[in-house]
Amino acid sequence: MKSDFELIQEVKSGNKQAFNMLMHRHEKFLMKSIVRMTRDLDTAEDVVQEAFIKSYKRLHLFEGRSSFRSWLYQIALNTARNRFRKYARESVGVENMDLAVGEECESRMIALDVRGILQAEIAKLPERQRQALSLRIFDDLSFKEIAEIMQCPYDTAKANYRHALLKLKERLEGNSMLKTWSGQPRFSLMELGLNQMEVDG
Amino acid sequence: MEDSRKETEWWWIDFLENELEPGLEADLELLLEHSQEDRDSFESIRLLKQWVGESDPVGDWPVDARLDRIRRKVMQAIDHEIQEPLATNSLRT
Numbered sequence: 001m002k003s004d005f006e007l008i009q010e011v012k013s014g015n016k017q018a019f020n021m022l023m024h025r026h027e028k029f030l031m032k033s034i035v036r037m038t039r040d041l042d043t044a045e046d047v048v049q050e051a052f053i054k055s056y057k058r059l060h061l062f063e064g065r066s067s068f069r070s071w072l073y074q075i076a077l078n079t080a081r082n083r084f085r086k087y088a089r090e091s092v093g094v095e096n097m098d099l100a101v102g103e104e105c106e107s108r109m110i111a112l113d114v115r116g117i118l119q120a121e122i123a124k125l126p127e128r129q130r131q132a133l134s135l136r137i138f139d140d141l142s143f144k145e146i147a148e149i150m151q152c153p154y155d156t157a158k159a160n161y162r163h164a165l166l167k168l169k170e171r172l173e174g175n176s177m178l179k180t181w182s183g184q185p186r187f188s189l190m191e192l193g194l195n196q197m198e199v200d201g
Numbered sequence: 202m203e204d205s206r207k208e209t210e211w212w213w214i215d216f217l218e219n220e221l222e223p224g225l226e227a228d229l230e231l232l233l234e235h236s237q238e239d240r241d242s243f244e245s246i247r248l249l250k251q252w253v254g255e256s257d258p259v260g261d262w263p264v265d266a267r268l269d270r271i272r273r274k275v276m277q278a279i280d281h282e283i284q285e286p287l288a289t290n291s292l293r294t
Contacts, residue, residue: 016276016279016280019275019276019279020272020276023271023272023275024272027268027271027272028264028265028268031264031267031268031271032259032262032264035259035262035264036257036258036259039258039259041262041263041264041267044264044267045267045270045271048267048271049271049274049275052271052275053275053278053279056275056279114252114256115252115255115256118252118253118256119256119258122253122256133253136218137250137253137254137257138254138257138260143218143220158215158220161214162210162211162214162215165214165246165249165250165253166207166210166211166214168249168253169210169245169246169249172249
């Protein structure tokens with residue numbers, strides 16, 4: 001399989017299909033990241049489309065000092081920020097969640113609460129910490145890529161991630177609804193089938 | 202005391218992320234083997250990371266359905282609207 005670097009060279013030599021392959025490789029990551037930011041599929045689609053077109057036009061500026069993925073992400077992030085500067089980031093509150101499920105078993109209800117509480121607590125984190133957490137856990141990026149995207153030293157990216165995780169831990173441990181969190185049962189949200197539930201409305 | 206606890210938690214995070222300095226790994230493995238408190242501490246961080254991952258607010262959003270259309274539109278733009286996309290550019294990288 002050709003590397004990003006090789007595909008970029010091909011695009012620069014005039015092979016447009018190589019850019020199609022680059023999109024294929026990075027589109028899902030990019031779309032999910034932007035949807036996470038905008039919480040709207042149509043908006044994210046527009047942003048991602050625009051970001052790909054911009055990246056094609058600017059490909060001659062790509063010097064390979066960072067990974068293509070983090071360079072692309074930076075373009076998408078700026079595109080989103082420019083287009084939707086007024087967009088207020090929506091935090092998901094527990095009160096907005098569909099908890100009216102009388103037949104739910106207790107553990108499932110607890111898990112639903114946990115998910116809502118976690119989302120709310122993540123939304124409260126300082127932006128840099130939230131970004132590091134999201135890029136690491138949701139997008140599975142390395143700290144090197146996170147540092148490139150956040151334009152900060154490697155250790156700073158890692159420190160932001162650690163602070164985020166420990167702040168969440170502290171807040172969850174202090175939450176009376178989550179006493180099961182540090183005790184038993186230690187179930188998994190996924191095992192409880194929460195993936196199938198429409199939590200976000 | 203608080204600083205010491207925080208430092209230990211940072212180590213556990215690094216351990217979880219495979220980011221630990223090589224010399225420390227064996228020490229932490231020993232702690233895991235012999236200390237229930239440290240096992241609990243590490244487990245709570247591991248579990249937290251897992252739960253955060255499972256709580257992705259858009260984890261199950263149908264993004265895949267949009268991807269073909271995005272790619273198609275971008276390729277159309279490249280083919281028709283961008284006349285000489287990389288003209289004058291060198292092959293520098």
